[in-house]
Amino acid sequence: MYMLQVGINGYGTIGKRVADAVRAQPDMEVVGVAKTRPNFEAEGAVENGYPLYAAIEERAGRFDDAGIELAGMVEELVEAADVIVDACPSGIGADNKSLYDEYDTPALYQGGEDASVADTSFNARANYDEAVGAQHVRVVSCNTTGLSRLVAPLREEYGVEKVRATLVRRGGDPAQTGRGPINDIVPNPVSLPSHHGPDVKTIFPDLAIDTLGLKVPATLMHMHSINVSLEAEPDAEEVRELLERQSRIFVIPEHMDIDGAGKLKEFAMDRGRPRGDFWENCVWGESVSMEGNDLYLFQAIHQESDVVPENVDAIRAVTNAADAEESIETTNDALGIGF
Amino acid sequence: MYMLQVGINGYGTIGKRVADAVRAQPDMEVVGVAKTRPNFEAEGAVENGYPLYAAIEERAGRFDDAGIELAGMVEELVEAADVIVDACPSGIGADNKSLYDEYDTPALYQGGEDASVADTSFNARANYDEAVGAQHVRVVSCNTTGLSRLVAPLREEYGVEKVRATLVRRGGDPAQTGRGPINDIVPNPVSLPSHHGPDVKTIFPDLAIDTLGLKVPATLMHMHSINVSLEAEPDAEEVRELLERQSRIFVIPEHMDIDGAGKLKEFAMDRGRPRGDFWENCVWGESVSMEGNDLYLFQAIHQESDVVPENVDAIRAVTNAADAEESIETTNDALGIGF
Amino acid sequence: MYMLQVGINGYGTIGKRVADAVRAQPDMEVVGVAKTRPNFEAEGAVENGYPLYAAIEERAGRFDDAGIELAGMVEELVEAADVIVDACPSGIGADNKSLYDEYDTPALYQGGEDASVADTSFNARANYDEAVGAQHVRVVSCNTTGLSRLVAPLREEYGVEKVRATLVRRGGDPAQTGRGPINDIVPNPVSLPSHHGPDVKTIFPDLAIDTLGLKVPATLMHMHSINVSLEAEPDAEEVRELLERQSRIFVIPEHMDIDGAGKLKEFAMDRGRPRGDFWENCVWGESVSMEGNDLYLFQAIHQESDVVPENVDAIRAVTNAADAEESIETTNDALGIGF
Amino acid sequence: MYMLQVGINGYGTIGKRVADAVRAQPDMEVVGVAKTRPNFEAEGAVENGYPLYAAIEERAGRFDDAGIELAGMVEELVEAADVIVDACPSGIGADNKSLYDEYDTPALYQGGEDASVADTSFNARANYDEAVGAQHVRVVSCNTTGLSRLVAPLREEYGVEKVRATLVRRGGDPAQTGRGPINDIVPNPVSLPSHHGPDVKTIFPDLAIDTLGLKVPATLMHMHSINVSLEAEPDAEEVRELLERQSRIFVIPEHMDIDGAGKLKEFAMDRGRPRGDFWENCVWGESVSMEGNDLYLFQAIHQESDVVPENVDAIRAVTNAADAEESIETTNDALGIGF
Numbered sequence A, B, C, D: 001m002y003m004l005q006v007g008i009n010g011y012g013t014i015g016k017r018v019a020d021a022v023r024a025q026p027d028m029e030v031v032g033v034a035k036t037r038p039n040f041e042a043e044g045a046v047e048n049g050y051p052l053y054a055a056i057e058e059r060a061g062r063f064d065d066a067g068i069e070l071a072g073m074v075e076e077l078v079e080a081a082d083v084i085v086d087a088c089p090s091g092i093g094a095d096n097k098s099l100y101d102e103y104d105t106p107a108l109y110q111g112g113e114d115a116s117v118a119d120t121s122f123n124a125r126a127n128y129d130e131a132v133g134a135q136h137v138r139v140v141s142c143n144t145t146g147l148s149r150l151v152a153p154l155r156e157e158y159g160v161e162k163v164r165a166t167l168v169r170r171g172g173d174p175a176q177t178g179r180g181p182i183n184d185i186v187p188n189p190v191s192l193p194s195h196h197g198p199d200v201k202t203i204f205p206d207l208a209i210d211t212l213g214l215k216v217p218a219t220l221m222h223m224h225s226i227n228v229s230l231e232a233e234p235d236a237e238e239v240r241e242l243l244e245r246q247s248r249i250f251v252i253p254e255h256m257d258i259d260g261a262g263k264l265k266e267f268a269m270d271r272g273r274p275r276g277d278f279w280e281n282c283v284w285g286e287s288v289s290m291e292g293n294d295l296y297l298f299q300a301i302h303q304e305s306d307v308v309p310e311n312v313d314a315i316r317a318v319t320n321a322a323d324a325e326e327s328i329e330t331t332n333d334a335l336g337i338g339f
């Protein structure tokens, strides 16, 4: 079987997870990863056997100084790859676009980029087909991914009148010591509704959705406080079962006695998840409730990893290597999604 | 002019603030405060000239040991007072009720008590008259006070179809070192809708309101992410002006460049507010927005002090010392409410 | 080869890690684990194939209710085991002692117990031999383990005049949502020197050591700010090399660009460590410095896991299954200690 | 009596406090304050009646836009002032030096500047006289001020062999939402000893002092874990009494039951301190202890305000308006230092 050659440009929080997820697939392999500077993650790439490319020619010497062997420059990686996953910091992806075009390599971008960078925004559950054969595809952000996975089945099953969501966002990832706030709850953005709603509309253009965003001093996961006014009035139990049937939604059972993101991550680590990752939305089963046609629930979203299986699927979409159902199933099986 | 004699049982976060607010009024004075044990707050009571009573007879000796002079036992305070403000920890208020009945002293309770402890729950802006002449009145919690102040004018002006509010609550007050979470976002309670909605209905029995509560690692203020489906479609500017006219709502102007609770408290302290207190709801002006008939906004609620002016008004209500308008104005003037 | 039958009483933060570490050894196996109540950790025990015993007879029914199958009562586990590792909450270990005596099963206790619970306190590097053949052994706390590993080689190589250490302790483990402080730095205990110094003396009775303890709003690792007045004046490079030679000390190289516990844990997870655990002390290489005979350095201690290899070695000590060197090497190899 | 005309360039955390402290003095007044941009603090300056000057000519228009009236440009302020207190962000003070020289106005700088910016570094208790008549004086940082106040009496009374201090620093001030860490303990700087020791030597050039610095997710106060090897062996009680006699050291009595910075600030606010400020070092009485000639103690340092009385004294020093004793007493009386 031909193995898709995947290059990853930007080997940080997202990039390193995508690399490991790609390697776990039966139909792809990591042709190499690119980074700008040496640190423990660069060393980790080498340790893991990923050929490491320098993203910035002038700084390539720094890897030498740190005793890290390079496989070449990023251009070579782009040339060698069937698909490039760009996982550079927000905004850099757009800068890199011309490089990918130069070598005619299809590219995936992350949610930190503007939607306009790509031909289409992507969520496997909701709009896989739109990315089939596309040259530039943006895998939407962690929050938008989490919202899309929730909205998709609700729309199909009941119809959605309106979504109202408050996104209580972690201030920074666990390793980002420079980010705050330390002791505050910060409306962000202050002006409403927030830009998160329009981002969800890149997946569901005709969805009515208003979002509000806040930042708090926590690092583990985002928390979504969700209201969906449905076009029907199912009972809560039925909705819960619908969500339980979604492969990338984990409905937390009451008896697990999990009260927040700390215990959730502990659970993931106990189950041997790499890096304690949650590729799934985590919905508190107990929270799923209906008041009239208003659905309410809480879901925790692991910002560092929920987009990872989406990137894998998007690779298959742009290369036309599988249809949605087949790709999702392959990805899930290879990673071990679901508990 | 006769000065109402007010006793305060429980001299902690709320009690000490109510004492200072009572003292600032032209028509009341603090006849004494009661506490269970000596600490810096007990010393502060004496320092401030409030006669200090022991709440628990067997522990009265501890005050002696700490060199703090007592004025007597709490029973004497209850007897001497025209009104007692009970500001004991949640649940203790209910235990104290029989003591107040014994001396036939009208009593106010705080929001940590069950609504059933009192004849009526109280918010000055919304239902002052219901407390007039009552024997047992509960001043609702900081969150319910904040929601009531917001809902009252919206109902009067536009009618309210439904309120949906996510309460992002501080984990503990600034001095409570024993409370968490440290690095988590905790759905609390997990089952929805939360008990906060029904509590608001003790003020507006026929209001449609669903609430969701979360706890986060912050100590300064609660933050409310608010949606109100109105029965009209005013523009945002009009709603903002309506809120600006409310004496206990502070609409934060954009040009102040205040991004969260930290800068808000800094502002309050710069303006000389005692303890940096915010007796007002703090609504971000920039956040007030309308989508169809859906109003959205963020408000910060200073848990330690927003109920303070409400307690003062409730004292006048139960003693029939003034009507709502007069009491609110007197309280506001005496404290210096508004910026 | 005979496999030592190890029972674990208390399957929480420490217990579950010890179970996994025991299973990884070539000469031991987990005969079962005991817990008081069902939750995700209890389910995890079953998932991992550890026979689960109920610690409290009256509550055994709760496991049934949660659909978790029990292997029996804790007494049966104690009887079946060659050694019991007690990993119950502080103080419960002492209560359990008579149970272990009843079945004449040698027992290990954790650092939350008083030293007096055991015949000897234990650190593999420092005093393995004292535990050989003992019936009751206490594996010292995470902080004491971290200090002992550091002191042992310094004493041997240079002699130690005095240790002065400030322990900046995490407020709670990542999953403990009920613990604070949220925004404070709390001297704990306030009276000095702290009890941590005397605890280190249970390992080195004649060591001169003064410690100070603080609690801060962080969950990942403790941080030790260390001063050791040596009896010699080696240069910093030499000390650093000495530490690098210790198998359970990881000296963080500068080029890894690791600035705190967040990046450290990230590094551990990138390297595939189960639960992101650090069984080693983590000393910042750059921090190791000498001023006259005063050594200074920072070390981070992973409270949840540094005692795990020590428990494994203590099992071999009490059963006289290996000498110190052999045990440490076996443990290290089986776990993959060192980077 | 002639009132010293004091100008303040930089009206932020430090500047606004110095302004209020200057105004409270019997022998000085605030001739004006300068700021670069409008926000709530600029509005507060006007509200407080301080003439407001624009620090950057091109941006002066922004104040107009925000409806804030300007008194002029910073050059006019410098010209009008007898002394300028520069309280601009770190590094800007040095840039401003030529401006002060141009108008021959003596200037004070803050601890964020390099020592080389000034003729002398300053701490009122330790080296007032060195600043008498100087043109450029640097008031040392909050941490150095806190250490100097402690070291001065110990040196005088017992002689100091060596100081070893671990500075557990707050990550940011309460209003600085952009600063972290959120959930980490960060050695900062990593290389030892830290630069804080040499900074203390700008006050005591021949002092033996080694310091270690850490940053934690707290905003209220710094915490110092202190060891001083004395040249004598007084008992702890005697040292405590010595510290109690220092006017700018507050020894926290046990019976106040204050466990950390949260309760400390609460106490300050209860006592009516403006902004809850602590101009004094706060030493836990219970922590003061002696082991041989080793003194140990914990002190909390309010980063935002401990340098404020020092600035006031430095104004008198550079203008030769009073000697040390007289100035300190006047400052203390005017502010109400001591409890």
Ligand SMILES: NC(=O)c1ccc[n+]([C@@H]2O[C@H](COP(=O)([O-])OP(=O)(O)OC[C@H]3O[C@@H](n4cnc5c(N)ncnc54)[C@H](O)[C@@H]3O)[C@@H](O)[C@H]2O)c1
Residues within 6 Å of the ligand: A009, A010, A011, A012, A013, A014, A015, A034, A035, A036, A037, A041, A055, A056, A087, A088, A089, A090, A091, A092, A110, A111, A112, A113, A141, A142, A173, A303, A304, A307
């Ligand atoms: N971290 C999250 O929680 C998260 C979640 C979803 C989406 N995203 C998005 O994913 C993208 C990557 O974010 P991240 O958190 O992984 O960032 P990161 O900072 O952890 O990693 C970025 C990596 O890119 C490298 N890099 C920087 N400039 C580069 C260049 N010019 N060429 C190649 N490599 C370069 C860096 O060295 C680093 O290894 C962003 O668009 C972000 O918005 C992040």
Ligand SMILES: NC(=O)c1ccc[n+]([C@@H]2O[C@H](COP(=O)([O-])OP(=O)(O)OC[C@H]3O[C@@H](n4cnc5c(N)ncnc54)[C@H](O)[C@@H]3O)[C@@H](O)[C@H]2O)c1
Residues within 6 Å of the ligand: B009, B010, B011, B012, B013, B014, B015, B034, B035, B036, B037, B041, B055, B056, B087, B088, B089, B090, B091, B092, B110, B111, B112, B113, B141, B142, B173, B303, B304, B307
């Ligand atoms: N702190 C808040 O943010 C807040 C906000 C709104 C309402 N409330 C409510 O106000 C009430 C008081 O809360 P708080 O935060 O002020 O508590 P607190 O713990 O700060 O103060 C309670 C005081 O009561 C004293 N006390 C305890 N038992 C007593 C007894 N039997 N008799 C007399 N005094 C006794 C304590 O010594 C303490 O001084 C609670 O119902 C609480 O739910 C608190």
Ligand SMILES: NC(=O)c1ccc[n+]([C@@H]2O[C@H](COP(=O)([O-])OP(=O)(O)OC[C@H]3O[C@@H](n4cnc5c(N)ncnc54)[C@H](O)[C@@H]3O)[C@@H](O)[C@H]2O)c1
Residues within 6 Å of the ligand: C009, C010, C011, C012, C013, C014, C015, C034, C035, C036, C037, C041, C055, C056, C087, C088, C089, C090, C091, C092, C110, C111, C112, C113, C141, C142, C173, C303, C304, C307
């Ligand atoms: N967590 C740490 O960071 C840490 C570090 C070093 C040492 N320790 C010590 O290890 C011991 C265990 O701490 P932990 O953090 O693992 O606690 P934990 O609360 O995470 O786990 C304790 C476990 O014991 C079970 N348990 C409670 N009562 C029991 C009983 N009577 N019989 C059997 N099981 C019972 C609980 O259900 C839980 O599973 C304590 O002595 C602690 O001081 C903890």
Ligand SMILES: NC(=O)c1ccc[n+]([C@@H]2O[C@H](COP(=O)([O-])OP(=O)(O)OC[C@H]3O[C@@H](n4cnc5c(N)ncnc54)[C@H](O)[C@@H]3O)[C@@H](O)[C@H]2O)c1
Residues within 6 Å of the ligand: D009, D010, D011, D012, D013, D014, D015, D034, D035, D036, D037, D041, D055, D056, D087, D088, D089, D090, D091, D092, D110, D111, D112, D113, D141, D142, D173, D303, D304, D307
């Ligand atoms: N905040 C503390 O905890 C603290 C403690 C002790 C010493 N310091 C030192 O005090 C100084 C000021 O720190 P801060 O915390 O008050 O800072 P800040 O940011 O709170 O205030 C600085 C002020 O200076 C103004 N400003 C910026 N550039 C200016 C310019 N070119 N001209 C005039 N004004 C300008 C800003 O608008 C702001 O009002 C720094 O050197 C700092 O290191 C700060």
